[in-house]
Amino acid sequence: MVVLLSETEIDRLFHALADATRRDIVARANQQSQSVSALAQHYTMSFAAVQKHVAVLERASLVTKERSGREQIVHSNLDTLRAAARLLDEFEQVWLQRTYRIQGLLAERPDAADPASPQQNASPQQNASPQQNKQHETKE
Amino acid sequence: MVVLLSETEIDRLFHALADATRRDIVARANQQSQSVSALAQHYTMSFAAVQKHVAVLERASLVTKERSGREQIVHSNLDTLRAAARLLDEFEQVWLQRTYRIQGLLAERPDAADPASPQQNASPQQNASPQQNKQHETKE
DNA sequence: GTAACGTACAACCAAATGGTTGTACTACTG
DNA sequence: CAGTAGTACAACCATTTGGTTGTACGTTAC
Numbered sequence: 160m161v162v163l164l165s166e167t168e169i170d171r172l173f174h175a176l177a178d179a180t181r182r183d184i185v186a187r188a189n190q191q192s193q194s195v196s197a198l199a200q201h202y203t204m205s206f207a208a209v210q211k212h213v214a215v216l217e218r219a220s221l222v223t224k225e226r227s228g229r230e231q232i233v234h235s236n237l238d239t240l241r242a243a244a245r246l247l248d249e250f251e252q253v254w255l256q257r258t259y260r261i262q263g264l265l266a267e268r269p270d271a272a273d274p275a276s277p278q279q280n281a282s283p284q285q286n287a288s289p290q291q292n293k294q295h296e297t298k299e
Numbered sequence: 300m301v302v303l304l305s306e307t308e309i310d311r312l313f314h315a316l317a318d319a320t321r322r323d324i325v326a327r328a329n330q331q332s333q334s335v336s337a338l339a340q341h342y343t344m345s346f347a348a349v350q351k352h353v354a355v356l357e358r359a360s361l362v363t364k365e366r367s368g369r370e371q372i373v374h375s376n377l378d379t380l381r382a383a384a385r386l387l388d389e390f391e392q393v394w395l396q397r398t399y400r401i402q403g404l405l406a407e408r409p410d411a412a413d414p415a416s417p418q419q420n421a422s423p424q425q426n427a428s429p430q431q432n433k434q435h436e437t438k439e
Numbered sequence: 440g441t442a443a444c445g446t447a448c449a450a451c452c453a454a455a456t457g458g459t460t461g462t463a464c465t466a467c468t469g
Numbered sequence: 470c471a472g473t474a475g476t477a478c479a480a481c482c483a484t485t486t487g488g489t490t491g492t493a494c495g496t497t498a499c
Binding site for chain 2: 456457458459460465466467
Binding site: 208215228 | 486487489490495496497
């Protein structure tokens with residue numbers, strides 16, 4: 160299962176999750192959709208600060224806001240959270256697979272380097288991964 | 300299954316993952332453990348910049364470094380990645396459960412609110428000792 | 440209508456981030 | 470031995486982040 164997020168969206172998503180206050184906001188909004196000021200009441204920081212946290216969450220699609228009269232109701236977006244979880248599952252899968260594949264090949268292909276052994280060539284010939292979906296600059 | 304990380308560690312973990320270069324570093328290190336300078340060759344940024352990224356990953360326990368002669372070999376730590384994945388799974392589970400429970404309880408318990416607020420240690424002064432106890436302060 | 444509430448947003452600030460260059464030290468290599 | 474490769478680390482810089490206060494404006498309540 161492939162997750163549909165761009166690198167930039169992944170950046171935003173993890174960045175949004177990398178703050179305890181923001182995680183708490185999502186949890187509360189999920190528990191019950193509520194206005195920004197209602198959320199803000201639970202924290203010692205200013206209303207404006209909470210507003211900014213909500214904005215970060217919104218940019219990451221972890222919550223949505225919906226106007227209701229003078230209030231902005233914050234709804235959690237569990238789909239995005241699920242996407243994040245799937246994304247890490249994917250990393251786990253891919254990276255583990257690679258680990259196993261390398262281990263599995265050790266017997267038959269003596270030139271497949273041992274990833275755990277620190278004693279090795281040190282000559283930086285890189286057998287880099289063929290898939291390049293990044294948008295951050297790589298050299299090679 | 301409960302994941303064993305403190306809020307601060309979770310912050311560090313997600314922050315470390317919130318950068319495409321760092322994710323790429325972990326992927327490469329997982330594919331094959333290699334020295335910092337070998338990793339740095341794949342990026343256009345300076346060696347020192349890559350060093351800093353590795354340091355961030357190390358603080359988040361996503362990689363470990365092991366000295367080998369004059370080189371520092373970077374190993375990926377898949378356990379931490381797994382912990383992150385489990386953590387999001389947990390969020391997903393808990394938050395989804397709460398959603399369902401609330402939907403189910405809406406009729407009978409109008410006051411079913413606010414069970415799980417994190418620790419509060421208030422002391423509402425800013426001014427900041429250099430370390431802040433990153434447990435975000437809640438009010439209520 | 441007036442007052443209070445909820446929000447938006449700008450201006451400002453301190454600290455953290457992400458990058459650079461330069462210097463120094465250690466470990467290999469010839 | 471001299472030279473180079475790999476690393477560590479400090480200093481510096483620009484930008485972002487996370488917080489503040491203040492102001493303005495629409496909406497609700499009285």
